Amino acid sequence: MELIVDRLTKQYKNKIAVDRISLTLNNGVYGLLGANGSGKTTLMRMLCGVLKPTSGEVKFNGIDVSEEEYRDALGYLPQDFGYYPEFTAYDFLLYMASLKGLTKQRAKEKSKELLELVSLSDVAKKKIKTFSGGMKQRLGIAQAILNNPKILILDEPTARLDPKERVRFRNLISQLGKEKIVLLSTHIVSDVEYIASAILIMKDGQIMHKGSLGEIISVIEGKVFECSADSKTAHKLMADYPIINIREESDKTFLRLVAEKPPCETATVVTALLEDLYLYLMSQPWHFSGGKAAMLLFSFSCRFQYARSLCIQKL
Amino acid sequence: MFIGTLTGIYYYEVSASVIWVVSSVFPFISLVSMSEILRSTTYNMDELEMSCKHNFLEISLIRLEILGIANFAVLISILILLMGKTDFGFFRLGIYLITPYLLNCYGSIFVINRLKSRETIYVCGVVTAAVSVLNALSAIQINDIYTDKYCSFWIAAFIILAVLSCKEIMELIRKMEELKWNSSLTA
Numbered sequence: 001m002e003l004i005v006d007r008l009t010k011q012y013k014n015k016i017a018v019d020r021i022s023l024t025l026n027n028g029v030y031g032l033l034g035a036n037g038s039g040k041t042t043l044m045r046m047l048c049g050v051l052k053p054t055s056g057e058v059k060f061n062g063i064d065v066s067e068e069e070y071r072d073a074l075g076y077l078p079q080d081f082g083y084y085p086e087f088t089a090y091d092f093l094l095y096m097a098s099l100k101g102l103t104k105q106r107a108k109e110k111s112k113e114l115l116e117l118v119s120l121s122d123v124a125k126k127k128i129k130t131f132s133g134g135m136k137q138r139l140g141i142a143q144a145i146l147n148n149p150k151i152l153i154l155d156e157p158t159a160r161l162d163p164k165e166r167v168r169f170r171n172l173i174s175q176l177g178k179e180k181i182v183l184l185s186t187h188i189v190s191d192v193e194y195i196a197s198a199i200l201i202m203k204d205g206q207i208m209h210k211g212s213l214g215e216i217i218s219v220i221e222g223k224v225f226e227c228s229a230d231s232k233t234a235h236k237l238m239a240d241y242p243i244i245n246i247r248e249e250s251d252k253t254f255l256r257l258v259a260e261k262p263p264c265e266t267a268t269v270v271t272a273l274l275e276d277l278y279l280y281l282m283s284q285p286w287h288f289s290g291g292k293a294a295m296l297l298f299s300f301s302c303r304f305q306y307a308r309s310l311c312i313q314k315l
Numbered sequence: 316m317f318i319g320t321l322t323g324i325y326y327y328e329v330s331a332s333v334i335w336v337v338s339s340v341f342p343f344i345s346l347v348s349m350s351e352i353l354r355s356t357t358y359n360m361d362e363l364e365m366s367c368k369h370n371f372l373e374i375s376l377i378r379l380e381i382l383g384i385a386n387f388a389v390l391i392s393i394l395i396l397l398m399g400k401t402d403f404g405f406f407r408l409g410i411y412l413i414t415p416y417l418l419n420c421y422g423s424i425f426v427i428n429r430l431k432s433r434e435t436i437y438v439c440g441v442v443t444a445a446v447s448v449l450n451a452l453s454a455i456q457i458n459d460i461y462t463d464k465y466c467s468f469w470i471a472a473f474i475i476l477a478v479l480s481c482k483e484i485m486e487l488i489r490k491m492e493e494l495k496w497n498s499s500l501t502a
Binding site for chain 1: 354358359360362363364365366367368369370374
């Protein structure tokens with residue numbers, strides 16, 4: 001089984017949302033990380049045939065994305081999806097099953113089985129409009145695997161799930177990944193860290209890094225430092241280095257940051273995490289995008305918290 | 316309600332003014348069709364439906380077909396019932412009833428093809444109301460609008476609107492086929 005993406009591009013007037021991405025995906029779970037506006041959802045929509053590429057190809061075992069056979073092997077959970085208001089959970093799955101080409105009998109069996117799997121059997125006959133966000137998300141996950149797809153594309157599937165549901169979901173995806181190609185995009189780094197066999201980091205429409213967790217973290221291995229510093233030093237470090245975490249302690253400021261060499265005398269090197277890499281990569285210079293706004297906000301937020309704590313101390 | 320209306324038309328005496336009343340109401344039947352076309356977009360189901368084996372285009376075409384047949388059945392029923400009640404022949408009566416319907420079809424599908432939003436159905440509603448009011452006002456203001464004096468106008472309007480409606484429907488199908496980007500889906 002092989003999903004081949006060949007120089008896939010999507011361009012709108014003066015913006016390139018996806019820029020010549022080429023990938024080969026086999027069985028396993030692939031985590032797609034990227035800030036808002038990096039092109040993750042656009043890429044996923046092109047892989048699902050929802051969006052027509054400007055150029056490039058997507059093929060699964062030689063079958064082009066525009067063909068019915070491709071969609072027959074596909075399961076998709078969009079980032080944001082709705083429902084017809086009169087539908088119950090069971091009706092919704094039956095409707096999606098009919099669109100996916102399941103027979104009536106098979107649709108009924110599969111719907112009941114999947115409602116049980118996502119713990120919605122008790123509310124199968126209730127209208128979806130009465131559901132919480134987490135329940136709707138679980139229903140969305142269920143419809144994505146109705147047709148036992150060979151390719152599963154999940155766009156921020158854990159967004160509205162609580163921690164317990166998220167763990168259940170991770171276990172489910174891990175099992176599915178053994179015999180399927182699963183591509184899941186998320187902002188929650190831990191979702192991808194524990195279950196993905198390969199991680200793709202996307203920025204400004206391009207794949208910046210691709211590989212197993214160990215391979216991609218090696219980019220910043222030995223470059224993540226923690227230190228406690230006085231306010232003046234902390235202020236300088238914040239201006240000079242990408243900061244991952246700030247914590248105010250009694251008389252010092254604790255910082256976790258990325259640097260080529262120890263940034264101060266008290267700095268100690270620590271094991272790099274995926275989140276460190278993600279934040280470090282997102283802080284590199286880029287064209288204006290929603291991701292930049294998010295990072296600016298994050299950076300300002302850290303600086304604001306620090307400035308606020310300074311003011312409180314002086315008062 | 317439809318059967319009740321047909322029964323009313325059949326059993327009760329109707330005057331010639333029933334033509335502009337029925338032709339003003341008929342565009343609302345096409346509004347039902349428009350709401351069906353836009354159903355997926357309105358309820359944010361289009362992305363899910365597009366990714367399925369039997370996809371968006373197939374579903375939409377089937378919906379259009381069924382609605383077209385239903386609308387046609389309604390039209391024929393009303394025509395048959397009204398034919399005996401007025402002095403107009405089948406085709407002439409058909410033109411008087413269908414022309415506002417076609418105007419609404421053209422206007423609504425024009426909007427659907429150009430506006431990519433979940434509120435498009437409300438705009439189509441405004442178009443329908445405008446066509447209905449325009450038709451009613453025209454009939455009231457121009458007393459002889461259904462006479463031979465304006466016959467060529469009605470025929471020309473019918474032909475032009477039929478061609479324009481077909482053009483917009485082809486454009487709609489072409490857009491569905493090309494998997495056009497919907498601005499409301501922007502991440």
